[in-house]
Amino acid sequence: MRKEICLSGSGGQGLILAGIILAEAAGIHDGFEVVQTQSYGPEARGGASRSEVVISDEKIDYPKIIKSDILLALTQKACYKYIENLKEDGILLVDSTDVTKIPPFKGRVYQHPITEDAIKVLGNQLVANIISLGILVQISEIVSKEALKQALQTRIPERIRDLNKKALEYGFQIGENLINIT
Amino acid sequence: MSEKKRLEKILQGNEACVEGAILAGVRFFAGYPITPASEIAEGMAQRLPALGGVFMQMEDEIASMAATIGASLAGAKAMTASSGPGICLKQENIGFAAICEVPCVIVNSQRGGPSTGLPTKPAQADVMQARWGTHGDHPMIVLSPSDVTEVLNITIKAINFSEKYRTPVMLMLDEVISHMREKVIIPPKEEIEIIDRKKPTVVKEDFLPYKADDDLVPPMANFGSGYRYHVTGLVHNEKGYPTSNNKEIDYLIRRLTNKVELNKKDIILEEKYLLDDARVAIVAYGSVARAAERTVKLAREKGIKVGLLKLITLWPFSDDTISQLASQVDLIVVPEMNLGQMVREVQRAAEGKCRVISYSRVDGELINPLEILAKIEEEGK
Amino acid sequence: MNNEIVQYLRKEMFPNIWCPGCGIGIVLGAMLRAIHSIGWEKDEIVMVSGIGCSSRITGYVDFNTMNTTHGRALPYATGIKMANPSLKVITVMGDGDCAAIGGNHFIHAARRNIDITAIIINNMIYGMTGGQYSPLTPTGKIGTTAPYGNIDQCFDLTSLAVSAGASYVARSSVFDVIQATRFIKKAFLKKGFSVVEIISDCPISFGRINRMRTPAEMLEWIKSITVPKNKWEKLTPEEKEGKLPTGEFLDINIPEYSKNYQEVCIRAQQGGKDK
Structure with missing residues (x-):
């Protein structure tokens, strides 16, 4: 089993942290082999940002994505760019706050206004990454929900942990709804 | 996590480098901010003071290299880290470490070049510079790990080789390895082989600072240990004094390279x-x-x-x-x-x-x- | 030679490489007298130099010594001091070494106020390479690379050291060796970054090309251009032209770097991550 997950958007959306949390859940709490890598430009905010996670039940040789099994796209630009490398039977999750046009794709597609909910429901745009993780894990079962919760516990500083826990739970719920709709 | 005997962590390559260096006994780090190596300096700044070690952010890359060598002469296991543009500036003093046989490790997290090049993207285009970057015939041990666990283990090796062979060792990472995160098992201390520089065993009066043993490596006295001697970047004799004697020059220059050649079996991984x-x-x-x-x-x-x-x-x-x-x-x-x-x-x-x-x-x-x-x-x- | 300082020399290294009449030996004598009167042990002293005539001093003294790369004495010394703060760390530099190629290190050693003494032997020329002009060559003087006269402004190292954050700053000359020795001793004892600039003569590479053929002529010239600080302050700008004030410009007690670093260690240890 080798699963490749691409988390994409722009700098400052917390995608690298999301990748780290996912990697920690898979590697430390679910006992898989895991590699997290990233591609980023010189700018700390804005610009294209991509975080890659490869999860496997055996030692991982090539650490980067060859062809994604799962793609999260928080921006329209990222969606256009990375869908080309998504497997035909893969999973696409987009933040419909920004992604309004879905390129032709045969696999499973899930759309939800993630950033909008982060602001309206949780009152903080910055937790869009964690909501995304919740949805992504709920719909793909790529790691266990329990592992993801534990990883969040260790990787998120205490003062913002409760907010992020809420965001994660909210993501699980949205994921559940999306499955039921499809 | 702490109940487990073997500590598993998700670590970035640069973090594993810090972890390995500290396990190997590094207690001095001097650096200067540069992408994609900065996390090594940040990790050292976080960790070393609590261990009584020294972290210094110097005024430039040249000073970082110089301070690293100075600290090593004063007895600390010492390291610096940078990327291409910074490694270029360090070359002058890397040559000093080579001719004066001062143990030290230089990490190069490679990015695209030449010049400012591609600060956030990987390359392997500094491997010849690593060998021949400083002028003159000189020894160089260069190691290149390929996963995060290996970064930790090979960093320990790099420190050990530098101490054992009294020579600068360059550890080549790249932007991918530096920033990649993987599961790493932190080895317990008792399982790690640590090598310290050979100390002189002769009485102070008989001490010749650059008289080599059979392995072509001279024992090393730390400044302040009572063995007073001279360290110079000029070609020097066994006493450590500048020489223009052809035989002494030839002996030193050949010995420097030969000490690595002679011990190739141990060094080649x-x-x-x-x-x-x-x-x-x-x-x-x-x-x-x-x-x-x-x-x-x-x-x-x-x-x-x-x-x-x-x-x-x-x-x-x-x-x-x-x-x-x-x-x-x-x-x-x-x-x-x-x-x-x-x-x-x-x-x-x-x-x-x-x-x-x-x-x-x-x-x-x-x-x-x-x-x-x-x-x-x-x-x- | 005075017996009390001979014990600090590596006699097997003599004769030295300096030209007859060179001022470096005078500064060496002053440093050794200062060390002797303080009573430091040879084992606890580290003397670090860069490159140039003055930097050869470290080869001749029986301490822990280091002749490093051009301009880099201070960062090497910084590493040594921080790795073992109990050592007495002294750097000896020339004017080109300290003010040109090593200028940035000089500023930042002063900024940190690290407990190192910087002795700068200022003979206003690159002597070892044959007389090229340095940042401390007076405007108008001749160098082999300024054959029509030096147009560069001359650096004032003491003002630089004062504004950069040093604890002790003084200037003397090889003409007044008693004063130089006194300043050097105070600098050695100062806990913090201490600077003593000593105006010295280079009869071969500076003197000959600037019509001062003998060491005695050069010393006469040094005497004529150095003015005690209190007299200097009363001079008009025109009178100050081409002259240098001597004396102590700064002598303060401020927090020292290696001490401050101990505080960092304590803070980190109380944080308690690595025990």
């Missing part, structure tokens, strides 16, 4: 993967070696007998292994994130016994397994 029946060999190092490992599997699925020689030690070079390999296989492919640097060494060591070709990628992306496979298939036609 390499890994062989499915080479026994291989007709094609890939010779790779660093992050590219991981792509190559996948290529081997993909090729074998297609019935092409490909194997991998992964070089961990880049310098001194694996002449003997390459020579043997060249007698066995029909083709050696050397994929590198440069325009063909180590491939020249492979060609030299292969002595024409088989074809040796280069596969280059210099666009800031890690070479992927399918590209190497395509190259092999194309060459096999």
